[in-house]
Amino acid sequence: MKRLITFLATALIVVSAVAQSANDKFTVTRTNGNTTEYKLSEYDRITYSGNKQYIHKVGKTSLIGVDISNIESVKFDIYHASDVSDVQLADNAANDDAKRLYKYLKLNYGVNIISSIIANVSWNNDEATKIYQATGKYPAMNCYDFIHMPYSGQNWINYDDITPVTNWVDAGGLVSLMWHFNVPTTQGSTNVTCKPSETTFKASNALVSGTWENAWYVDQVNKVANVILKLQDAGIAAVWRPYHEAAGNATLKSGEDWGRSWFWWGYDGAEVYKQLWVDMFDRFREKGIHNLIWVWTTQNYNGKSDQFNVDTDWYPGDNYVDIVGRDLYGYTAAQNEQEFREISARYPDKLVTLAECGVGVNEGNIPFSEVADLWEAGARWSWFMPWYGGSMPSNSWWSNAFSKSYVITRDKVNINATYVEESAASAVKNMKLGWNLGNTLDASNTWTANPTPADFETAWGQPVTTQALMTFLKKEGFNAVRVPVTWWQHLDGDNNINEDWMNRVQEVVDYVINAGMYCILNVHHDTGADDKELLKWLKADIDTYEANNAKFVKIWQQIAARFATYDQHLLFEGYNEMLDKNNTWSAPLNTSSYTALNQFAQSFVNTVRATGGNNATRNLIVNTYSAAHGQATLNNFTVPTDNASGHIIAQVHSYDPYDWFAGGSWTASCSTEIANMFTRLNTKFVSQGVPVIIGEYGTDGSTWVTKTSTSSQIQAAADQAADMVKQAKALNIATFYWKGIIDGTDRSVPQWSLPTVVSAMKSAYYE
Numbered sequence: 001m002k003r004l005i006t007f008l009a010t011a012l013i014v015v016s017a018v019a020q021s022a023n024d025k026f027t028v029t030r031t032n033g034n035t036t037e038y039k040l041s042e043y044d045r046i047t048y049s050g051n052k053q054y055i056h057k058v059g060k061t062s063l064i065g066v067d068i069s070n071i072e073s074v075k076f077d078i079y080h081a082s083d084v085s086d087v088q089l090a091d092n093a094a095n096d097d098a099k100r101l102y103k104y105l106k107l108n109y110g111v112n113i114i115s116s117i118i119a120n121v122s123w124n125n126d127e128a129t130k131i132y133q134a135t136g137k138y139p140a141m142n143c144y145d146f147i148h149m150p151y152s153g154q155n156w157i158n159y160d161d162i163t164p165v166t167n168w169v170d171a172g173g174l175v176s177l178m179w180h181f182n183v184p185t186t187q188g189s190t191n192v193t194c195k196p197s198e199t200t201f202k203a204s205n206a207l208v209s210g211t212w213e214n215a216w217y218v219d220q221v222n223k224v225a226n227v228i229l230k231l232q233d234a235g236i237a238a239v240w241r242p243y244h245e246a247a248g249n250a251t252l253k254s255g256e257d258w259g260r261s262w263f264w265w266g267y268d269g270a271e272v273y274k275q276l277w278v279d280m281f282d283r284f285r286e287k288g289i290h291n292l293i294w295v296w297t298t299q300n301y302n303g304k305s306d307q308f309n310v311d312t313d314w315y316p317g318d319n320y321v322d323i324v325g326r327d328l329y330g331y332t333a334a335q336n337e338q339e340f341r342e343i344s345a346r347y348p349d350k351l352v353t354l355a356e357c358g359v360g361v362n363e364g365n366i367p368f369s370e371v372a373d374l375w376e377a378g379a380r381w382s383w384f385m386p387w388y389g390g391s392m393p394s395n396s397w398w399s400n401a402f403s404k405s406y407v408i409t410r411d412k413v414n415i416n417a418t419y420v421e422e423s424a425a426s427a428v429k430n431m432k433l434g435w436n437l438g439n440t441l442d443a444s445n446t447w448t449a450n451p452t453p454a455d456f457e458t459a460w461g462q463p464v465t466t467q468a469l470m471t472f473l474k475k476e477g478f479n480a481v482r483v484p485v486t487w488w489q490h491l492d493g494d495n496n497i498n499e500d501w502m503n504r505v506q507e508v509v510d511y512v513i514n515a516g517m518y519c520i521l522n523v524h525h526d527t528g529a530d531d532k533e534l535l536k537w538l539k540a541d542i543d544t545y546e547a548n549n550a551k552f553v554k555i556w557q558q559i560a561a562r563f564a565t566y567d568q569h570l571l572f573e574g575y576n577e578m579l580d581k582n583n584t585w586s587a588p589l590n591t592s593s594y595t596a597l598n599q600f601a602q603s604f605v606n607t608v609r610a611t612g613g614n615n616a617t618r619n620l621i622v623n624t625y626s627a628a629h630g631q632a633t634l635n636n637f638t639v640p641t642d643n644a645s646g647h648i649i650a651q652v653h654s655y656d657p658y659d660w661f662a663g664g665s666w667t668a669s670c671s672t673e674i675a676n677m678f679t680r681l682n683t684k685f686v687s688q689g690v691p692v693i694i695g696e697y698g699t700d701g702s703t704w705v706t707k708t709s710t711s712s713q714i715q716a717a718a719d720q721a722a723d724m725v726k727q728a729k730a731l732n733i734a735t736f737y738w739k740g741i742i743d744g745t746d747r748s749v750p751q752w753s754l755p756t757v758v759s760a761m762k763s764a765y766y767e
Helices: 096-108 126-135 163-170 212-233 270-286 333-346 371-377 395-402 424-431 453-458 467-475 499-514 545-562 592-610 631-635 668-684 711-729 755-766
Strands: 005-008 025-030 035-039 045-048 053-058 061-067 071-077 113-118 141-145 174-179 238-242 292-298 323-329 351-358 383-386 433-436 480-483 518-522 570-573 620-623 648-654 692-697 734-738
Touching: 096 113, 096 238, 096 292, 113 126, 113 174, 126 395, 141 163, 141 238, 141 383, 163 174, 174 212, 212 238, 212 270, 270 292, 292 351, 323 333, 333 351, 333 371, 371 395, 424 518, 424 648, 424 692, 424 734, 433 692, 433 755, 453 499, 467 499, 480 499, 480 734, 499 518, 499 545, 545 570, 545 592, 592 620, 620 692, 631 668, 648 668, 668 711, 692 711, 711 734, 711 755
Parallel strands: 113 141, 113 383, 141 174, 174 238, 238 292, 292 323, 323 351, 351 383, 433 480, 433 734, 480 518, 518 570, 570 620, 620 648, 648 692, 692 734
Antiparallel strands: 005 071, 025 035, 025 071, 045 053, 053 061
């Protein structure tokens, strides 16, 4: 379907469009009916000034003064499909439209929340229009319900007429579909219901050939499938949510009578339910339906483990589900957060969404949380979808939601987006638990003649990195990986990076991104302390700054150019632990070293920004001197200036108290020392709007924890990790453990080397 974007002259406020081909154009229609076409490639930006002038900016010049008082509309014809070759859905034959919709959902996940509404009487845009009339904006997504399929073709509803949906999509909206699957109350009855108490329809017979239930089931599935095929032919993809809330109260532990499923499709138990799901999935595929993103709805019960079992037995499986949803009514922000956290932990590789929400009518008209409150609490659902009628939140609720920059309304939808500008603070909060891929790409010697990238990667005792390792980390609740890289041994005489090395670095970055995590890419052992074999070149030394900065700039120009198209999940870290020429830790011998480091930090930011593309607003990380956090070091650190506001992150490292692990336990005084560190970081950075990460922490010192350490030593490491994570989370500071929790051959399995430590970290963060 052709996508054309039309703006009425009276609604023009800010319009920004980028030409991707010579055929891109916009058409101005005036009130007298005359039209004029313009090539978009000739206009780098087009805005309405608000004083009856349409401003055309061409290059560095501005043509101002075109009167728009007689302009009826401006239509942009700029639709270009984004690449979706990297998207894999449960339906392995999913078409590009479905993949593009999912890519858009995933790109925004955790950064923005998509607004949605359920259609009243299932097949119109009336509720969305009411919201527009009250707020001036439409929700981004409209959800249509096939609940009235048994009546389709009657004068009040006709699902074969897909005009309501095509109109919505033509206006820029996203589509969701669901199905309250109604069945006859008895065999041959014209009365239908989805409630098991009102029907003799047996779910267990629906898939048994020759039964009346099977005849009805197949007929209704075919009718719905035919409509979905029409939508597919029209180029429309949809989020698809059948058989929702299947478990109902069936997981109640007490065995009381009210512990039953709410709908017929769950009434015969989890196994029958899953068979129904898989059967529909397979039937749709056989019919050639490949435009759907499959959403399964869990019943989580907000941590009431004393009353309910989890409903994992009802989950159809990763091969049949793309997104996990939850329906909540009358829930507070704290309850939303708990639901989101628990479901996300249970299904870490799935997007999690608020598939229904609204006023708790059955609970005494309890209001639903404001979107801003649940979002700030950490319930970062993919979308929210209030129900109509008595469950509908107030107009002020919608206005408050739409006033937030992170709430996507229909006018903000860009289905072909490949990048979302995420603030540094948001990114750090979304990183959750992080890990360092240490002693791999950061190895700076190989003792091998003519080494290959693999020789470097394995030189310090680690195996070659795999996608399986990153997928394991994501499934285990981690959401960020710092990829330390040393570059100097891969440069030619003109400081050009070896192509094979750059390609391997990109492969590893892709492993992290493909797993759905944030990736931090840095310049690592080009900095640090010299030893008898290796002389580090990147020094906080004012006397050598000019010479070293030229090399530093060229390296970052190449890195930034290679990754310029990557989305917001990739962050750059300018340098690791930069020391003075005397290799002095914590604080330099001469304060001029602070000046040199601050200049390198500024040069890094300037260099990356100048490469353009997504790097113009990519989140960037800068370290203090030696990544230390003493008061003098913090006082002498200057946060770089940046034209892209809100995209700088400060980083420090902490193995403090120094050599604590040799003492055998994590004590109260140890905890106090890092508490003091966090106080300093809060004063210097967090309270000033600059987010922070602890880029490295762990047990490194004269001795350190390994899988062969004693149980008491491992417990000490676990106590440290839990304390670090807990204190950091209170300030929205992300933490990155230095390599040891999964080390050596365990990375190839993959399996945790220190499961006790990992469990402590996860409990501290998620519980």
